[in-house]
Amino acid sequence: MEKRKINIVDTTLRDGSHAVSHSFSPEQAAKIAGGLDKTGVDIIECAHGDGITGSTINYGFSKYNEMDLIKSVSGVVKNAKQAILLIPGIGTIEDMEEAYENGARVVRVATHCTEADVGIQHIKAAKKMGMMAVGFLMMVHMAEPEKLLEQAKIFEAAGADYINLADSSGYLLPQDVTSRVGTLAEGLNIPVGFHAHNNLSLAVANSIAAVEAGATYIDATCRGLGAGAGNTQLEVLAAVFDRLGYNTGLDMYGLQDIAEEIVEPIMHRPQVIKTAPLMLGYAGVYSSFLLHTYRAAEKFGLNPRDILVELGKRRMVGGQEDMIVDVAYQLAKEKGV
Numbered sequence: 001m002e003k004r005k006i007n008i009v010d011t012t013l014r015d016g017s018h019a020v021s022h023s024f025s026p027e028q029a030a031k032i033a034g035g036l037d038k039t040g041v042d043i044i045e046c047a048h049g050d051g052i053t054g055s056t057i058n059y060g061f062s063k064y065n066e067m068d069l070i071k072s073v074s075g076v077v078k079n080a081k082q083a084i085l086l087i088p089g090i091g092t093i094e095d096m097e098e099a100y101e102n103g104a105r106v107v108r109v110a111t112h113c114t115e116a117d118v119g120i121q122h123i124k125a126a127k128k129m130g131m132m133a134v135g136f137l138m139m140v141h142m143a144e145p146e147k148l149l150e151q152a153k154i155f156e157a158a159g160a161d162y163i164n165l166a167d168s169s170g171y172l173l174p175q176d177v178t179s180r181v182g183t184l185a186e187g188l189n190i191p192v193g194f195h196a197h198n199n200l201s202l203a204v205a206n207s208i209a210a211v212e213a214g215a216t217y218i219d220a221t222c223r224g225l226g227a228g229a230g231n232t233q234l235e236v237l238a239a240v241f242d243r244l245g246y247n248t249g250l251d252m253y254g255l256q257d258i259a260e261e262i263v264e265p266i267m268h269r270p271q272v273i274k275t276a277p278l279m280l281g282y283a284g285v286y287s288s289f290l291l292h293t294y295r296a297a298e299k300f301g302l303n304p305r306d307i308l309v310e311l312g313k314r315r316m317v318g319g320q321e322d323m324i325v326d327v328a329y330q331l332a333k334e335k336g337v
Contacts, residue, residue: 016225034076074103145183170199185214193217199281228287229277283312
């Protein structure tokens with residue numbers, strides 16, 4: 001018997017933006033999105049790595065206007081839905097409306113895993129506009145399954161179409177994914193999705209664990225492009241899910257060609273697990289902190305690993321990038337650097 005349909009959400013043009021310093025051009029975005037659309041990907045996400053209007057001194061400036069990127073994607077996507085990520089406090093409802101006017105039809109409202117309430121108004125506004133709305137809980141290793149279910153129900157009550165759990169640090173082990181996804185799959189009346197980072201080389205394994213626990217939406221990127229050591233590698237995931245018998249509707253050969261011929265030439269460096277990304281996963285630190293940590297380590301003459309361990313101890317969350325310099329400064333003083 002054929003296994004259930006798994007919806008694939010490609011985030012190359014959003015999470016992958018971190019790995020290329022937010023430099024995707026409209027032409028590159030159109031080429032990637034157009035290729036993905038033909039391969040059977042269900043949702044294609046395009047935004048600054050930290051969500052729409054994330055182009056700031058704190059998160060890193062985009063090389064091109066974000067709405068131009070969204071418009072370029074909408075011009076080539078015929079089958080998939082086009083998505084944006086919105087982090088309340090960075091992006092606004094007005095920004096979401098502008099993205100909708102430029103072609104976005106899905107919004108993933110991302111909050112820290114214990115702060116779903118700050119996204120209620122955004123979910124409701126998206127539904128009024130006729131958009132598909134997703135409650136996106138970040139840093140889910142920092143909350144137990146029961147707490148995550150409580151937060152997911154806040155999004156569900158607001159009208160979310162599904163809940164996405166993001167292992168933003170690449171910290172979770174497969175059994176951790178199973179407990180979290182399984183609890184939500186049993187306790188909600190809407191679908192559950194999962195977003196993995198590969199900092200401990202577990203992104204594909206954790207995506208499998210999520211599906212086996214009941215998830216029906218899985219995030220991935222071409223060549224694994226993303227913050228830290230990257231995300232679940234899409235072309236690998238397609239092959240693995242095919243062998244497992246899951247119905248993804250993906251053209252595996254087509255994805256391999258996009259990854260090799262379009263995405264790889266754009267990459268600044270291979271997406272591999274170096275020491276600092278490994279430490280992100282080990283310490284449980286937000287993956288987009290990586291480049292900020294490298295810069296702070298160089299500025300203060302520190303080992304990036306020491307900064308990351310301290311950030312993990314302090315349970316820093318997305319949106320606190322400005323604190324990385326403060327932590328590095330304090331460590332430098334303590335070490336007499």
